[in-house]
Amino acid sequence: MSPRARTDSVHISPSAHYTGYVWYRHELSEPAFATGFGRFAHTLLTPLTWGVRELSGLDLENILLQRHLLLDARLGEAIEQGGVRQVVEIACGLSPRGRRFCQRYPRLRYLEADLPAMAARKRLLLHGEGWLDSRHRVRDVDILAEQGELSLASLFAELDRSEPVLVITEGLVNYFPLAALEGFWTRLAAQLAGFPQGIYLTELYPDLREHPRYRQLRWGIDVVGRLTRGGYWLHYRDELEIVAAFRKCGFAQVEVHDPDRIDIELPRLNMPSMLRVIEARAA
Template sequence: MSEQQLSEHRHISFTAHYTGYMWYLMGISHPAFATKKGKWLTTLLHPLEVWSERFIGGSIRRTLTQRHVLIDEALLKLIEAQPDIQVIEIAAGLSPRGWSFRRKFPELRYIEVDLPDMAKAKRDALDKAGQADAEVMAVDLFTPEIRKLFEKLDSNKPVVVISEGLVNYFNKDMLAQLWGALADHGKAFPKFYYLTDLCPEPVNHRFAQVVWKSSQLLRFLSRSAFSFHFTSPQEVKDFFKDCGYEKVYIEQPSQSDKTEVEAHIGDFVWFVQATIENSSL
């Protein structure tokens, strides 16, 4: 990959170390995904996390748990309903999801994707975790290389793309480019699903300004365009449909059941499942 092909949105890997170590502490990961840098970041942020949970009612680690569980639940349902589904996790970082689901479903086609340095780190970690044959790809999603995600897949089988902790690092133009490209390629398959989390604007919360200030710090540290884009579920649905998706389901962690809530009820993270069905295939 040439330097000219690299997008400007590639300096966020430090968050992968933090989340990777948090998943390890949660008992859902393998020690191979827990780095020294992740341990250092987790130790550094622990006092802030404790304060945040006590006084704000939320924290990074709580948000991590909520989004991870919601995505896992949705993916499990898709696999159980369509055992031949093919899985691509973009910006996979040091997430244990691929490792975990390949253990549960040995025949599952699960491809993990990230930028070159992180992809190499993930390959090394998977090797240590006993999955040297796992599929890991180095792809910059904001270049024409994105087509490589789909080239080796079976066009007669459904596909699901997953992203976690990614959406808010890009501005809306970049999101439209990414989600639109995924939709364009997804239309070549009988069914295409996109599972993601996103952080809505922190409205309806008494500490909204604190959350805003924290997000600006993260934007600086990650050298990214980290920001909030949506204030209501309908805004999210409209945006996805403009990108080419047909059905959009949104779940907020504090809603009482799986019935969608039209208003923003104060959660720091939402789960989204967007779907395209190709009836001609």
């Protein structure tokens, strides 16, 4: 793995503390997942996120909740109706999802993965609470590594190739430029193709220029990019471009879920949501 690849990945992890505290605030996780830094960051940024919401309409906290709950809903359906018994959450950060779903589904095997420093912290947290076992594990990964011990191939070598698998990434893909992102998806699709069923769940924020508050939203998104110490790319114009991109990367079936057009109960925004949850299946 090149030094450049490592540099490009590192800037994402600090935002995990902020989102981890949001989950805790809304009773989606246990106290162990709420760090002191997350509490400090949330308190410090509250006036700024309020200003962004008032000026642009971008309600960061409700968007984070929409994202998390919609991904949970699609994962739950894949387990209950699709026979999924092994899950990989890449860029797991301080996500409580592995803990919650292992409690809910006793037969589920859950593998969390992140960059080495974040994975070490997550492993220590789960171990300290007595939550790590043969069903729930944490490993190191770098989505930009094309080979070696941090690559997807190394991570997937731990899985049972005779059973379906679902991979989930949350709060990850919009931080990367297009070439790096589609390279990751291509490698991921190749790995998933080796299973009887391979599903990938993630979220995107397309560049919806027809959105009634596009200019204000674009400003708010730029602020988010600065807060997370990196760029925040809106790679695709619409759902057709999203579907085409995933198919180009090797996925055979692609569904785009819009929070405004689904039946499950989610926090609502005072304008059309820009969030899209993608459910892609490997060939």
